[in-house]
Amino acid sequence: MTEVHMDLLFSRERIATEIARLAGRIDEEYAGREILLVSVLKGSLLFTADLLRALKTPAAVDFVRLASYGSDTQSSGIVEFRYNLETPIRNRDVIIVEDIVDSGYTLEALYNKLLMQEPRSLKICTLIDKRARREVAIEADYVGISMEDGFIVGYGLDFDEKYRQLADIYLVKPEETSLP
Numbered sequence: 001m002t003e004v005h006m007d008l009l010f011s012r013e014r015i016a017t018e019i020a021r022l023a024g025r026i027d028e029e030y031a032g033r034e035i036l037l038v039s040v041l042k043g044s045l046l047f048t049a050d051l052l053r054a055l056k057t058p059a060a061v062d063f064v065r066l067a068s069y070g071s072d073t074q075s076s077g078i079v080e081f082r083y084n085l086e087t088p089i090r091n092r093d094v095i096i097v098e099d100i101v102d103s104g105y106t107l108e109a110l111y112n113k114l115l116m117q118e119p120r121s122l123k124i125c126t127l128i129d130k131r132a133r134r135e136v137a138i139e140a141d142y143v144g145i146s147m148e149d150g151f152i153v154g155y156g157l158d159f160d161e162k163y164r165q166l167a168d169i170y171l172v173k174p175e176e177t178s179l180p
């Protein structure tokens with residue numbers, strides 16, 4: 001694949017500021033409790049690591065791997081569970097950690113699956129809330145940055161498995177992707 005054209009959208013400083021704010025809110029709301037972060041691989045890798053470091057609340061972490069995109073840029077609406085939690089979550093205070101909510105299909109499938117395991121509480125924390133193409137009525141409890149539309153890469157987010165390693169988030173020109 002050739003390099004794509006991209007413009008800086010959210011800097012590493014902005015990301016760090018938002019993460020500090022989110023961690024502060026979580027610390028306030030879960031004071032005196034222990035939480036379990038459920039990180040949604042692969043995109044949430046960097047966000048989870050930074051959120052975990054910013055939290056004062058004692059936090060365990062576990063991972064799930066879901067996929068709905070393949071190498072396309074549009075959600076297929078079919079969510080595949082490729083890797084599941086190892087930690088029992090019954091009676092735990094659980095926070096799902098996502099890098100981005102787009103159509104909402106991934107989060108809805110995960111949320112419903114975890115809810116059936118009877119956690120004490122279940123909340124959603126996303127770094128990016130992309131609103132324009134939401135297809136299911138699901139809202140994150142903690143949102144770092146809201147945006148309307150646009151295909152973004154960096155800070156864990158990929159385009160065909162590339163660019164996850166970038167420290168900032170970039171907007172890819174629509175003509176570079178298969179977006180309508």
Ligand code: PRP
Pocket residue numbers: 040041042043044066067068069070075098099100101102103104105106107157158
């Ligand atoms: C991305 C992202 C979210 C999901 C959001 O994951 O990390 O999990 O899509 O999209 P949705 O709201 O339309 O369901 P992806 O399937 O690309 O896998 P990845 O995290 O491994 O890149």
